[in-house]
Amino acid sequence: MLRVLAVDDEMPLLEELLYLLRSDPRIRSAEGASDATGALRRITVALEAGPDGADGIDVVFLDIHMAGLTGLDIARLLAGFARPPLIVFVTAHEGFAVQAFDLKAVDYVLKPVRPERLAEAVRRACAQLGRSGEVPAAPEGVPAAAAPSVPPAVPVPVPVPVPVHAAVPAPPRQAAEVTVAERAPEQIAVELGGVTRFVAIADIAYVEAQGDYARLHTDEGSHLVRIPLSTLEERWAARGFVRIHRRHLVALARIDELRLDAGTTSVRVGSAELQVSRRHARELRDLLMRHATG
Structure with missing residues (x-):
């Protein structure tokens, strides 16, 4: 089962994403952060605990457009660690898909989030971590849909000092990289049956x-x-x-x-x-x- 962190600076969207994640029986726990600073604090705790620690995080469901650091900035920071959590981007903008997959994202889910599409992202994360991506069967006599209801309140991460090594900003981009990132993309991402095509x-x-x-x-x-x-x-x-x-x-x-x-x-x-x-x-x-x- 997965321990996940959802990051989005629009609270209604964050609560909806958390509700959907908590409704998936393959998710052990789902926490939320409403800005990049809170997300980095929680991820830092997880990195210090290690993937097998009690405070570990397996997957970060990450919005791209946020105040301050963007989701892509956070993903670049995490790429510098030996065993970072997996990244699933959840965004309303299709134009960053190529950059997202260059950062080794597990999946790229477009808003508004459909439950079946999010379930596919969870399955892919499970597969990459070597865990079963199958939805556990409900106990005999209990309908599969009768999963316990979890209120969609967003847990507030406990403020934890960010170690200096985790607060180092991403290295400045080369001029060629800036040019590629800022020019209009040559392709547009489209979704069909849970598959993203370009x-x-x-x-x-x-x-x-x-x-x-x-x-x-x-x-x-x-x-x-x-x-x-x-x-x-x-x-x-x-x-x-x-x-x-x-x-x-x-x-x-x-x-x-x-x-x-x-x-x-x-x-x-x-x-x-x-x-x-x-x-x-x-x-x-x-x-x-x-x-x-x-």
């Missing part, structure tokens, strides 16, 4: 808004991501994606035809014909002309 942005022909989600259309199929279309419009403007309608974002280079018919404008992108709103029509025509003339 789709090249260059392969995306257009994007369709679906509520708080966006559907990415490629020549091979489509993928759903939990990112608003407006966010992708801002991120991918430099990559040649233009807004043509409140529902569609299109790669300018993938437009095959511009059609004008009885005052309406549309574009053909592969086999799809997409309507262009009046407010975007003139700007799109100008962009296509400039694109065609280099």
Whole structure:
């Protein structure tokens, strides 16, 4: 069974994550920390106790965007220890997946967290630690869902002085590393059936808004991501994606035809014909002309 620490600076999300973790029979204990400082204090105690000690931690479920140190910063600090706890990133941002796996993360779970997806992350952690990832069977006559209810209150870590060796900041990054980390990623992570795949942005022909989600259309199929279309419009403007309608974002280079018919404008992108709103029509025509003339 696993001893875990969940770290998130948004208290409602932290409480929900702790509730889900405590509901998993493979979790022996689940503590919470609402900032990087509290997380590092608790992890320091665990590192001093060792993985077999009473205060040990097996897995840290770690948010990425937090005030002060980020989850990636914490993971880099832990990478300097001989036997650090495993890391599972839990975040609303898909763009850091490559960096996360470079830091040897066990898994990368996107918010909002689905119970079955979190259960898969627990299974992977169990497998890496050489423990059974199977959910224990319920006692005879007791339904499997009748696990004891644990209130989702977040335990407050006991303040413990952080040893000097654990407080040493991560070494400064090289210029090349800063450039790679800060430039726009070449891929976007998408989830399907508990598996994270990476789709090249260059392969995306257009994007369709679906509520708080966006559907990415490629020549091979489509993928759903939990990112608003407006966010992708801002991120991918430099990559040649233009807004043509409140529902569609299109790669300018993938437009095959511009059609004008009885005052309406549309574009053909592969086999799809997409309507262009009046407010975007003139700007799109100008962009296509400039694109065609280099």
